[in-house]
Amino acid sequence: KQEVTQIPAALSVPEGENLVLNCSFTDSAIYNLQWFRQDPGKGLTSLLLIQSSQREQTSGRLNASLDKSSGRSTLYIAASQPGDSATYLCAVRRSNYQLIWGAGTKLIIKP
Amino acid sequence: EAGVTQFPSHSVIEKGQTVTLRCDPISGHDNLYWYRRVMGKEIKFLLHFVKESKQDESGMPNNRFLAERTGGTYSTLKVQPAELEDSGVYFCASSHAGPLAGGNEQFFGPGTRLTVL
Numbered sequence: 001k002q003e004v005t006q007i008p009a010a011l012s013v014p015e016g017e018n019l020v021l022n023c024s025f026t027d028s029a030i031y032n033l034q035w036f037r038q039d040p041g042k043g044l045t046s047l048l049l050i051q052s053s054q055r056e057q058t059s060g061r062l063n064a065s066l067d068k069s070s071g072r073s074t075l076y077i078a079a080s081q082p083g084d085s086a087t088y089l090c091a092v093r094r095s096n097y098q099l100i101w102g103a104g105t106k107l108i109i110k111p
Numbered sequence: 112e113a114g115v116t117q118f119p120s121h122s123v124i125e126k127g128q129t130v131t132l133r134c135d136p137i138s139g140h141d142n143l144y145w146y147r148r149v150m151g152k153e154i155k156f157l158l159h160f161v162k163e164s165k166q167d168e169s170g171m172p173n174n175r176f177l178a179e180r181t182g183g184t185y186s187t188l189k190v191q192p193a194e195l196e197d198s199g200v201y202f203c204a205s206s207h208a209g210p211l212a213g214g215n216e217q218f219f220g221p222g223t224r225l226t227v228l
Contacts, residue, residue, distance in 0.1 A: 004153075034216065034217070036219070042221060043202070043219050043220055043221035043222050044202060044204075044219035044222075045219075046216055046217070046218060046219070049216045089154070091154075096167065097142065097144070097159055097166075097167075097206075097215075098156040098159070098167070098170070099144075099146070099154075099156060099217060100156075101153045101154040101155070102153065103153050
């Protein structure tokens with residue numbers, strides 16, 4: 001059974017710092033991994049999708065890496081801003097189409 | 112291009128009543144998914160449509176939940192009768208490529224927050 005864990009559950013850092021969010025999964029047989037952000041009371045915004053054959057994806061200040069063999073993904077946020085404050089979720093897709101979700105990391109960027 | 116839309120954004124009902132949630136996927140997306148997040152838990156898969164057919168409804172909690180996708184366009188999720196434990200946020204998502212394609216990104220709607228009193 002696939003399980004997805006996100007550490008830490010919450011993180012508070014000063015503006016401008018670079019930071020890393022972690023996601024681990026128990027079964028390496030995944031098709032892809034997606035990172036999302038959720039703002040309070042809002043929906044889920046897809047940030048990055050990494051296919052199983054890829055090692056990383058970049059979008060602006062965001063960089064996501066994937067190490068299938070160790071069951072890990074990281075989301076790196078460079079030069080954090082207060083607008084980055086949100087809950088970040090990772091989800092893995094296996095051979096079917098179901099996304100298996102982590103509980104999320106609540107990120108607060110202090111001005 | 113419009114994203115995934117859901118209606119209503121919030122619904123408050125009494126236990127035993129019926130509620131119907133609606134999802135309009137991104138135009139042209141054959142795949143449509145329902146997920147939900149109950150308080151304090153991770154988001155969980157409910158079911159998956161390919162066009163108008165239910166591909167997988169293994170995540171549906173019980174027979175009080177009924178999902179339909181008439182004509183392969185919008186989808187509805189009906190809860191009848193609603194129970195307290197049904198409270199949560201129901202998300203709909205859609206994707207373009209076939210279900211076995213490795214890269215088909217799922218795009219999510221804003222969710223419907225259901226509160227059962």
